[in-house]
Amino acid sequence: MNEMGQIPQLLSQLSDFKTRPRARRELEKMGSAAAEPLLRFLGQPGLGENARWVAIDLLGQLRCTAAAPALLDILRNEVNLRNKAGQALQAITGLELGEDVDAWVAVLRPAEVRATAPAAVISGPDNAEFRLVREAVADLVLELTWEEPGYVYLRCRTEDGRGQQLVITFETDPRTAERNACIYTECGPATPAADGMITRRNVTVRYGEFGIEKDADGKSKVVLRARIPMKRVNPELLRDAVGRMAQEADSFEYELHQTDRL
Numbered sequence: 026m027n028e029m030g031q032i033p034q035l036l037s038q039l040s041d042f043k044t045r046p047r048a049r050r051e052l053e054k055m056g057s058a059a060a061e062p063l064l065r066f067l068g069q070p071g072l073g074e075n076a077r078w079v080a081i082d083l084l085g086q087l088r089c090t091a092a093a094p095a096l097l098d099i100l101r102n103e104v105n106l107r108n109k110a111g112q113a114l115q116a117i118t119g120l121e122l123g124e125d126v127d128a129w130v131a132v133l134r135p136a137e138v139r140a141t142a143p144a145a146v147i148s149g150p151d152n153a154e155f156r157l158v159r160e161a162v163a164d165l166v167l168e169l170t171w172e173e174p175g176y177v178y179l180r181c182r183t184e185d186g187r188g189q190q191l192v193i194t195f196e197t198d199p200r201t202a203e204r205n206a207c208i209y210t211e212c213g214p215a216t217p218a219a220d221g222m223i224t225r226r227n228v229t230v231r232y233g234e235f236g237i238e239k240d241a242d243g244k245s246k247v248v249l250r251a252r253i254p255m256k257r258v259n260p261e262l263l264r265d266a267v268g269r270m271a272q273e274a275d276s277f278e279y280e281l282h283q284t285d286r287l
Contacts, residue, residue: 031051032052032055032058032059032062033062035048035051035052036048036052036062036063036066039052039066039076039079039080040072040073040075040076042075045075045076045079049079049083052083053083053086053087056087057087057089059083059087060084060087060089060091060092061089061091063080063083063084063087063089063092064084064089064091064092064095066080067080067081067084067092067095068095074105074106077099077106078106078109081096081099081106081109081110081113082109082112082113084096084113084117085112085113085114085115085116085117086116088116088117089117090117092113092117093114093117093118093133094133096110096113096114096117097110097114097126097129097130097133100114100124100126100129101126107124108124111123111124111129114129114133118132120132120265121231122265125272128268128272131164131165131264131268132264145163145164145166145167145168145169146167146168146169146170147159147163147166147168147169147170148169148170148171149169149170149171149177150171154177154195155171155177157258157260157263158177158179158193158263160260161260161261161263161264161267162179162181162263162264162267162268165181165182165264165267165268165271166179166180166181166182167180167181167182167188168180175194175195176192176193176194176195177192177193177194178190178191178192179191179192179193179267179271181267181268181271183271183272183275187275187279188275189210189271189272189274189275189278190210190211191208191209191210191267191270191271191274192208192209192210193206193207193208193209193267194206194207194209195207195255203254203255203256204254204255204256205252205253205254205255206252206253206254206255206258206263207250207251207252207253208232208233208250208251208252208253208266208267208270209248209249209250210248210249210270210271210274211246211247211248211249211274212235212246212247212248212249212274212277212278212281213246213247213278213281213282214244214245214246214247214282215237215245215246215247216281216282218281219237219247219281220237222235222277222280222281223235223236223237223247226273226277230249230273231265231266231269231273232251232253232266232269232270233249233250233251233252233270234249234250234251235247235248235249235277236248236249236250247277247278247281249270249273249274249277251266251270253266
């Protein structure tokens, strides 16, 4: 029996705990040839949870992009498999969005986001920097405008109907002559609890870091700043950075003040 002819038998063996480990190893060896059959297998009605868990894991390992819609539906609707579906989506896409359904929908189904979201206010010149930001995040924002003397203002949607304001500037480092995209957002006035929260949050923050700065009146505020070299920036990376920073800053602000200060 050739390799492809073995796949149906190996898939059926995933449903039995005695034969599952060997069947999994054999399917993994087959690489991309096993991806489409695994995806069909995952969609079978009445399939046991353990077999589905293995199929999800293998689809992630095989980087099966065609599996992304099915994995998103599992992430949305199946609590026991949600973590594994998120891990598989991360393996397939390279994005670290965990179990954040809204973030995955925004990446995988942008048309769905646009269809359900209120129309954004978008206004700016037709220059390369504004076009880049618009392409990256237009469907994530409530407002996107170009402000003088030359920066991008964003008002982003976040969880639970809250929002977060961010500013993106494009600056040249005088020491290295390197062009950078600099993303900035505020999390409200600093309190005695802020220092400990900053230390804890900066361990896991994906882009930039939290810190405390003084405003024009000398009052302390918590901010999140990131500087990304333009040679690395593309619409996908910028979208991920803006979305994550908006969510992280909004979460920090809500934990610190129990309110949304947008």
